[in-house]
Amino acid sequence: MKKWNLIVDIGKCHNSNNCFLSVADEYVGNAHAGYTAPMPLHGHHWINIHRRERGQAPMVDVSYMPTMCNHCDNPPCMEAAENNAVVKRADGIVIIDPDKAKGQKQLVDACPYDAIWWNEKEDVPQAWIFDAHLLDRGWPEPRCVQACPTGALKSLMVEDAEMVQILEKEKLEALKSELGTKPRIYYKNLNRFTKCFIGGTVAAEVNGVDECLEKALVTLNLDGHKIAETWSDAYGDFKLDDIAPGSGTYKIEIAHPDHPSTSIEATLGESAYLGVIKL
Numbered sequence: 001m002k003k004w005n006l007i008v009d010i011g012k013c014h015n016s017n018n019c020f021l022s023v024a025d026e027y028v029g030n031a032h033a034g035y036t037a038p039m040p041l042h043g044h045h046w047i048n049i050h051r052r053e054r055g056q057a058p059m060v061d062v063s064y065m066p067t068m069c070n071h072c073d074n075p076p077c078m079e080a081a082e083n084n085a086v087v088k089r090a091d092g093i094v095i096i097d098p099d100k101a102k103g104q105k106q107l108v109d110a111c112p113y114d115a116i117w118w119n120e121k122e123d124v125p126q127a128w129i130f131d132a133h134l135l136d137r138g139w140p141e142p143r144c145v146q147a148c149p150t151g152a153l154k155s156l157m158v159e160d161a162e163m164v165q166i167l168e169k170e171k172l173e174a175l176k177s178e179l180g181t182k183p184r185i186y187y188k189n190l191n192r193f194t195k196c197f198i199g200g201t202v203a204a205e206v207n208g209v210d211e212c213l214e215k216a217l218v219t220l221n222l223d224g225h226k227i228a229e230t231w232s233d234a235y236g237d238f239k240l241d242d243i244a245p246g247s248g249t250y251k252i253e254i255a256h257p258d259h260p261s262t263s264i265e266a267t268l269g270e271s272a273y274l275g276v277i278k279l
Contacts, residue, residue, distance in 0.1 A: 003092030004130055004184065005156045005163055006145075007172060008066055011189035012152035015064040019047045019144035019153060023128060026143055032133045037098040037122040044117045046128035047144060052193050054271035059199045059237065063192035066153070069094060069115040069127035070175065070183035077125075080110035091157070092184050093130045101125055112179055191242045198250065198266055199239040200274035202232040204259045212236030213279065216256040222248055236276075245270055254279065 023046050027039035039046065050065045071094045078086040078094070085101035088094050096116070101107065107125040108116045116127045131142035141155045156163070166172070172186040202216040216232040220240045227250070232238045243250075246269055255261040259279040266272055 001090055002157045002159050003090075003163075004071070004135070005092070005158065006068075006071075006130070006142075006185045007154040007156065007170070007188060008185065009152045009154070009188040010063050010065050010192050012150045013049075013064040013066060014150055014152075015049060015051070016149055017049065018147040018149060019066055020045060020049060022143040022147040023047050026131065026134075031098075035095060035098070035129055035133045036126060037119060037124050039126065040119055040121060044119070044126065046115075046117065046126070048115075050193070054192070054197060055199065056271075056273045059239065059273040061192070061197075063189075065187070065190075065193050067113060067115060067175070068185065069111075069129070070113050070181065070185045071130055073182035073184065074180060076110045076112060076181060077107045077116060077127075080104075080106050089132070091135075093132045093135075094127075095129055095132060096125055096127060098122070098124055098126075112176055112181065113183075195242045196245045196268060196271040197239050197241040198243060198252065198268065198272050198274065199237065200252070200264075201276045202236045202238065202254055202256075202279065203276050204256070204279040210278065213256060213259065216254050216259075216279070219253045219255075221251040221253065243268060 028041050029038050031038050047066050047068045053062050055061060071092055075094050078088060082104060083100045085097050085104055102124050104125060105118055108118050116125050119126050145153045145155045170188060172188055173190045174183040174186055202213040203210050204213045213236050214232055214234050218238045219229045220227045228240050230238050230240055249265055249267045251263055251265050253263045254277060256279055262279055264274060264277060266274055
């Protein structure tokens with residue numbers, strides 16, 4: 001059977017907050033019988049946008065990551081629920097029953113993604129329901145997908161076998177996959193939140209003047225093994241990404257056919273800009 005999935009491309013998200021606003025517009029003050037009680041005006045972020053800044057001036061990048069209920073195939077909230085208050089639908093969507101779940105505050109702590117919110121007024125735990133009430137009425141996609149101006153969100157209703165192929169082709173990852181919850185929310189460019197980069201600027205003396213050096217080969221080595229390589233751009237800048245934080249001391253070798261080679265060492269804690277490196 002086909003099931004719903006959501007792809008979040010961190011590389012395309014620029015923090016417009018349209019996804020959050022679409023959820024607020026749909027649920028604040030609006031009860032959807034059988035799906036959810038009204039969302040409070042303040043305090044709830046059923047789609048919550050996180051921010052991460054990497055590097056140091058002048059080489060800095062900022063990324064945004066929307067998070068929400070992961071509609072897990074093995075949802076911890078379902079295990080913690082009493083009275084069958086949480087159901088996993090055949091189409092993959094997880095629903096917290098707004099009537100059966102009353103008083104069950106333990107569901108908030110059961111979610112490892114911090115995606116369940118406690119509604120004090122309604123005395124009920126709540127999460128984003130993938131706009132199931134709209135999909136059941138024939139909507140082709142959730143409102144947050146429609147509202148995203150950059151295409152950072154994409155919903156898919158496909159069979160699991162096809163989704164596996166999509167995961168491999170697009171190099172998608174799930175949050176905290178090691179927990180075995182089997183989320184149906186997948187991320188592209190997740191390395192912008194989980195990994196680090198080493199960058200720098202290559203320069204050389206040309207006709208008595210220091211200039212940025214293009215097309216210098218930059219090689220990243222760890223314990224004598226080449227990990228990655230790249231080329232400096234027209235401004236002499238290079239960036240080697242997708243490196244595990246705190247992963248050791250790296251040797252960066254820089255070579256150019258018209259200038260002497262050089263190397264520099266860097267111990268990586270978080271992302272690092274090595275400054276201007278002169279050949």
